Amino acid sequence: MTELRFPREVYVGEAVDEAVKTWSRFAEFELSETDDHWVVTVTPKHEAAARQIIGEFGNFVLGLTIDRGGVS
Amino acid sequence: MKLINLAEIKPRPGTQAFFRWRQIGDNAVLITNLEGNWLILDTAEFTQFARGEVEADSELHGRLLDKNFLRSNYDIQAAAERVKARKYFVHGGPLLHVMVVTLRCNETCVYCHASRANMDAVETDMSIETARKAVDLALSSTNGFITIEFQGGEPLVNFPVVKEIIEYATERNKEIQKRLEFTMVSNFALLTEDKLQYLLANKVQLCTSIDGPEELHNAQRKLPQTHNAFQAAAKWIKRVNEAYVEIGLDPTLYHVEALLTTTKATLDKWKEVVDTYVGLGCKTIFLRPVDPFGFAERARLRLEYPRGKYLEFYRNAVNYMIELNKQGVEILERYAAIFLTKILRGEDPNFLDNRNPAGAGIGQLAYSYDGNVYSCDEGRMLAATQDDAFLLGDVDTPYRKIVGHETIRAMTIATNLDQQPDCVNCAYNPYCGTNAAYNYKAQGSVFGRMRDNNVCAVHKGIQDFLFEKLAENDPEVMEIFERWTTIRPREHFVQEPGAAAELAEGETPSAD
Amino acid sequence: MSTDNQTSFTDIPEAVVSVAATDRSVSMVVDSELYPLQAVYGASYIFIDRCYVFIDRPEPGKYRVTLTAKESVEEAEALRQLVGEYANELLSCAWRHQVTQDNRVAIETVTVQAIAGAMGEPSLDDLADFDFTDEALDDPLGIAQSWEDKHGRKSPAEKEQAKAKVPEGEAAEATEAASTEEASA
Ligand code: SF4
Ligand code: SF4
Numbered sequence: 012m013t014e015l016r017f018p019r020e021v022y023v024g025e026a027v028d029e030a031v032k033t034w035s036r037f038a039e040f041e042l043s044e045t046d047d048h049w050v051v052t053v054t055p056k057h058e059a060a061a062r063q064i065i066g067e068f069g070n071f072v073l074g075l076t077i078d079r080g081g082v083s
Numbered sequence: 084m085k086l087i088n089l090a091e092i093k094p095r096p097g098t099q100a101f102f103r104w105r106q107i108g109d110n111a112v113l114i115t116n117l118e119g120n121w122l123i124l125d126t127a128e129f130t131q132f133a134r135g136e137v138e139a140d141s142e143l144h145g146r147l148l149d150k151n152f153l154r155s156n157y158d159i160q161a162a163a164e165r166v167k168a169r170k171y172f173v174h175g176g177p178l179l180h181v182m183v184v185t186l187r188c189n190e191t192c193v194y195c196h197a198s199r200a201n202m203d204a205v206e207t208d209m210s211i212e213t214a215r216k217a218v219d220l221a222l223s224s225t226n227g228f229i230t231i232e233f234q235g236g237e238p239l240v241n242f243p244v245v246k247e248i249i250e251y252a253t254e255r256n257k258e259i260q261k262r263l264e265f266t267m268v269s270n271f272a273l274l275t276e277d278k279l280q281y282l283l284a285n286k287v288q289l290c291t292s293i294d295g296p297e298e299l300h301n302a303q304r305k306l307p308q309t310h311n312a313f314q315a316a317a318k319w320i321k322r323v324n325e326a327y328v329e330i331g332l333d334p335t336l337y338h339v340e341a342l343l344t345t346t347k348a349t350l351d352k353w354k355e356v357v358d359t360y361v362g363l364g365c366k367t368i369f370l371r372p373v374d375p376f377g378f379a380e381r382a383r384l385r386l387e388y389p390r391g392k393y394l395e396f397y398r399n400a401v402n403y404m405i406e407l408n409k410q411g412v413e414i415l416e417r418y419a420a421i422f423l424t425k426i427l428r429g430e431d432p433n434f435l436d437n438r439n440p441a442g443a444g445i446g447q448l449a450y451s452y453d454g455n456v457y458s459c460d461e462g463r464m465l466a467a468t469q470d471d472a473f474l475l476g477d478v479d480t481p482y483r484k485i486v487g488h489e490t491i492r493a494m495t496i497a498t499n500l501d502q503q504p505d506c507v508n509c510a511y512n513p514y515c516g517t518n519a520a521y522n523y524k525a526q527g528s529v530f531g532r533m534r535d536n537n538v539c540a541v542h543k544g545i546q547d548f549l550f551e552k553l554a555e556n557d558p559e560v561m562e563i564f565e566r567w568t569t570i571r572p573r574e575h576f577v578q579e580p581g582a583a584a585e586l587a588e589g590e591t592p593s594a595d
Numbered sequence: 596m597s598t599d600n601q602t603s604f605t606d607i608p609e610a611v612v613s614v615a616a617t618d619r620s621v622s623m624v625v626d627s628e629l630y631p632l633q634a635v636y637g638a639s640y641i642f643i644d645r646c647y648v649f650i651d652r653p654e655p656g657k658y659r660v661t662l663t664a665k666e667s668v669e670e671a672e673a674l675r676q677l678v679g680e681y682a683n684e685l686l687s688c689a690w691r692h693q694v695t696q697d698n699r700v701a702i703e704t705v706t707v708q709a710i711a712g713a714m715g716e717p718s719l720d721d722l723a724d725f726d727f728t729d730e731a732l733d734d735p736l737g738i739a740q741s742w743e744d745k746h747g748r749k750s751p752a753e754k755e756q757a758k759a760k761v762p763e764g765e766a767a768e769a770t771e772a773a774s775t776e777e778a779s780a
Contacts, residue, residue: 018652021632033527047652066647066663073648074532077504077636088679089686090609096693101702103691117702133690154697159704166709472746490746504640508691528743535644 013065016048017072023082024049026075034068085109087126089133098135100157105510107547111554118165119429119513120150123554169431169513172438172446176225176486179435179447181232181460182217182248184209185241186452186467190270190312191305194344194373194386198464199236208241209452216478217450218252222259223482224448230264233287234460236452239273249285253578263578266290268342271319272306279319279326288576289323291316293341293363295349295356303346316341320363335413336571341365345372345393346386353400361407361414368404369417370397372541375524376464390537394544401548408563415567418545424568425514426549432570435459437516437542441498444475444491454478456485458494461520473520494519497529505533511546608682612657620647620663621674623681627658630689635660637688638681646677 017027027049031040037060041052053068055061076082087106102116112129115121124132124143131137132152137144147153151162186200186207200207209217221229231252233245249265256263266288282289293316294300300313320339327337341360343349349356360368372393373386401416408414424432435442443459450456454477457463462473475488485491497519500506506515521538522531533539552560607614612624625635635658639648646662653659662677695702 015649016651018650020652021635021650021658063665066665069647069649070643073636073639073650074504074643077640078530081632081636086680086683089683089690094686094690096690096697099694099697101694101698104687117705154701157698157701159701159708162701162705163708166705170709470747472743493746504637508637508688523743523747527747532643534640 012052012054013061015051015053015065015069016045017051018048019044020047020082021076022049022072023076023079026072026079027051029075030068030071033071034064037064038068087112087129092130092133094133095135098137098154099132100152100154102152103508103510103512104129105550107550108554111551113510113550113554114152115510115513116150116152116162117513118151118162119169119425120152120165121426121510121550122146122150122152123550165429168429169425172431172433172442173440175228175446177221177442177444177446177448178224178226178228178433179230179232179442180217180221180224181234181447181449181463182209182214182221183234183236183450183452183463184214184238184244184248186236187240188235188237188270189240189272189306190237191307192344193303193305193382194346198376198467202240207236207452209244209450209454211244211247213450213452213454213478214244214248215251216454217456218248218255220450220456220478220480220482220485221448222252222255222261224486226261228262228264230266233265233267233269235268237270237273238267239269239271239278242278246281249287253285256578264288264576265578266576268292270304270312270316272310272312272315274319279323283326283330286576286578288340288573290340290342291320292344293317293320293360293365294344294346295352296359299348299352299355302348303344317363320365324364332575335366336573337575338364338366340367340369342369343371345370345396347388350388350392350396353396354403357400357403357407357414361412366413367415367417367420368400370400371418372537374461374521376461376520390540390544393541394548397545398548405552405560405563408566409559419549419564420567422514422546422549423564424570426546426553427564427568434516436518439498439500439512439516440495441516441518443473443494443498443519444486444488445495448475448485450478456480458488458491459520461518461524465520465524472523493529497522497531503530503533505539509533509543511543514546515542608679610682610685611678614678616674619667620661621678622659622661623678624653625658625660625685627656630658630685631692632658634685634689634692637692638684641684642677642681 027042031042031051034040036056038056039054043050043052053065055064057064084106100116102114104112104114107113107123110125112124112126113121114124114129114132128143131143132147137147144153148156151158186198187202187204188195188199189202191199218231221231231248233248235241238245245267252263252265265285267282268290271291292304293313294303297311297313300316301311304312306312306315320341323339324334328334341363343356357368372390375383397418401419404414404416421432421434421437424430431438433442433446435446438446443462447459448456449458449460449463451463451466455463455466455471456475456477457466458473458475465472466474473490475485475490496502498517500509500512500515500517503517506512506517509515517531517533517536518538519529519531522536523529526532526536531539552564610625610630612626614624615622627635635650639650639660642648642662646664649661649663651659651661660681662681664673664677
C-alpha cells in the first residue's frame with residue numbers, strides 16, 4: 012500500500028479519477044481529499060510489478076492533467 | 084550529438100515570431116514556424132536568434148526576415164496564405180472510400196489475422212445490394228474527388244462485386260460528375276488476362292504487396308500447396324507494366340505500385356528489399372512498419388521490433404536508394420516523398436494518415452463486406468477483433484449522420500496536433516500527423532501519448548533523417564529530393580463521366 | 596536510505612534551486628515565480644517515457660519535480676544527466692511559453708484567416724438543413740464524458756459499473772444517454 016498525494020495546484024481532479032478507472036485492473040485504489048491534495052492509496056494487485064504500477068499510474072495522472080491543459 | 088545548453092545561451096523572448104526548434108546535429112538547429120517555413124541555423128546563429136541579438140543588416144537577419152521568423156516584421160497575410168495552402172483539405176470531405184468486397188483470401192500472411200477469412204467463407208462476400216448502397220454513400224460525399232479502393236481479403240475473389248461497383252459508380256457518376264478513380268490492392272495470384280483487360284479498360288489503378296526478396300516474401304505471404312506467392316506477384320507486375328505500355332501510357336508514370344510490410348525479418352535485408360523492388364521495375368517503395376491491427380497478439384513477438392531498429396533500417400534503405408538515384412536508377416521512398424512535399428513545397432499531398440487533422444471520417448471511410456461503415460480501414464480491422472469503437476453506421480445511414488458522428492469529431496480533435504502536449508512544441512508539427520485508431524489500439528485513447536507512441540517515433544525519426552540530409556545540402560541529393568516531390572498527376576486513371584462503362588463489355592470471369 | 600546512496604551535485608543548473616538524489620531518483624526544486632506551471636508541465640512530460648515523474652509543492656512558491664528512472668540507472672552520472680536535461684527542457688519550455696504568449700494574437704489571426712475564412716458564410720440551405728436537435732451539441736467536445744468511455748471497448752464489469760454509478764448534473768445526463776443508446780443498440 013502506497014499513499015500518493017497529488018497537489019491540487021498541479022494535478023487536475025478529473026485526471027486522477029480517470030486514471031484510477033483505467034488502472035483499476037492493476038491495483039486497488041482508495042480516494043480521499045484534503046484542502047491541498049488529492050490523496051490516492053494504491054494497493055497493486057501484482058506484488059512483483061508494484062513499483063511499475065504505482066509509477067505508471069502517477070505518470071498517467073500527469074499525462075491526463077497535461078492533456079486537459081493543466082490546472083489553470 | 085552534443086546537446087545545446089540553453090542555460091549558456093540564455094534565450095530571451097520578445098523578438099522571435101512564433102516558432103519551434105529542434106537540434107538536428109552537433110552544430111545544426113532546425114527552426115520551423117507556424118506556417119511551416121524552416122531554416123537550419125548553426126549554433127552561433129541560433130544563439131543570436133535566441134537572444135534577440137541578430138544585427139539588422141546581417142545575412143542572418145535577411146534569412147530570418149525572408150522566412151517570417153521575426154516578430155517585428157511578421158507578415159500575417161503571407162502566413163495565412165501558406166497555412167491555407169497546407170490545410171486545403173479540411174473542408175473537403177471523404178475522398179478515399181475503402182470497400183472491402185470480401186474477407187476471403189487465397190493467401191495466408193503471417194501478419195494478417197483480422198483481415199482475412201478462408202476461401203470457403205462465402206458469407207464474408209459483399210452483396211451486390213450492399214455494394215450499390217456503398218457506392219451511393221461514397222458518391223454523396225461533399226468531396227469533388229472520389230477514389231474507391233478495393234480491398235479485402237483478396238478483392239479478386241469477389242470479382243463480380245468489384246465489377247458491379249465499377250459499373251454502377253461510373254453510371255451514377257454520369258450525372259454526379261465527380262473526379263472518380265478506382266484502385267485495387269491485390270496479391271495478384273488470382274489475376275487472369277481477362278480480368279486484367281477488364282481492369283485496364285476501366286482504368287483501375289493496380290497495387291500489390293512485395294515484402295522483399297523471394298525467400299522473405301514467401302515466408303511471410305503464403306499461398307496454399309506449392310504455389311509461389313512471390314513469383315505470382317512478380318509475373319503480374321511485369322505483365323501489367325507491359326500492358327500499360329501496350330495501351331500507350333508513359334511507363335515512368337504508369338506502373339504497378341507495391342507496398343512493403345516491414346517485419347523483424349526485414350530489418351537487416353534493406354539492400355535486398357530495395358534491389359528486389361528495382362528488379363521488379365517498381366519506382367516507389369513504401370517502407371511501412373508493421374502495424375498492430377491485422378495480427379493476432381501471439382504473432383506480435385515474432386514480428387514486432389523496437390522502433391529504433393526500424394529507423395536504422397529506414398536510414399540504410401533510403402541512403403542506398405539515394406545512391407542508386409545518383410547512378411540514374413529511378414526509385415523513391417514514399418514516406419520521404421510525403422514529408423518532403425510538405426517541407427520543400429509547402430503543399431500537403433493529402434496522405435490521410437499523415438495529416439493534421441488526420442483523414443479518418445473527414446478524408447476517408449471504410450465499408451465492410453457486411454455494409455458496416457467505419458471511420459477508416461484500421462477501425463474496420465479493429466471491429467474484426469470485436470471492438471467496434473470506430474463503427475459509424477451502415478450503408479443505409481444518411482451521409483450527414485456518418486460524417487457528423489461524434490466519433491469522427493473525437494478523432495478529428497484528437498489528431499489536431501495543436502492540442503497534443505508533445506506536438507505543440509515539436510518542430511515537425513507543420514509536416515506531421517497522428518492516427519487516432521492507432522493511438523486507441525496501442526495506447527487506450529484516441530489522443531494517445533506521443534512520448535511513447537510508435538507512430539510518433541517513426542515520424543520523428545524519418546524527419547530527423549530528412550532534415551539531416553537537408554542540412555548537408557548536397558546538390559545531388561537536393562536534386563533527387565526535388566524529383567521525389569514532383570507530383571505528376573496520373574490523369575489516365577480519372578474516369579471520364581459517361582465513357583467508361585461501355586468498355587466494360589467482355590467476359591464475365593468466374594469468381595474462382 | 597543510507598547516505599552512501601546520496602549523490603552530491605556540485606554543478607546545479609541555474610534553472611534549478613536545489614537537487615537531492617537517491618540511488619534511483621532525483622528531486623529538483625524549481626522557483627514557481629520564474630517558471631510558470633505550463634513550463635514545468637512541458638518539461639516533465641518529456642520524461643514520462645523514461646522516468647516516473649511526480650510534481651509536488653514542498654513550500655509556497657516552489658515546485659519539486661521527482662524523476663525516478665524506470666530502468667535501473669548506471670549510477671550517479673545518469674542521474675546527473677537527467678538533471679541537466681530537465682533544466683534544459685525547463686528553460687526551453689519557459690522560453691517557448693513566452694514566445695507563444697507574445698505571438699498569440701498573430702497566431703490566432705493567421706489561423707482564423709486560413710481556416711475559418713475558407714468556410715464562407717452559411718447559406719440558407721445550410722441553415723435549413725441544420726439539425727438543431729443534435730444531442731451532441733450539448734457537449735460538443737465530449738467533456739462530460741470521454742469518447743473512450745462512451746464508444747471504447749467495455750468489459751462487462753465496466754458496463755455494470757457505469758450503470759450503477761449515479762453521477763451528478765451534466766455528467767449524469769451524458770451517462771444516461773450513453774446507456775440508453777447501448778440498450779437500444
Ligand atoms: S494481407 Fe492481404 S493477401 Fe495477406 S492474408 Fe491478409 S488479406 Fe490476404
Ligand atoms: S507526432 Fe511526434 S514527430 Fe509528429 S509533431 Fe507530434 S511529437 Fe512531433
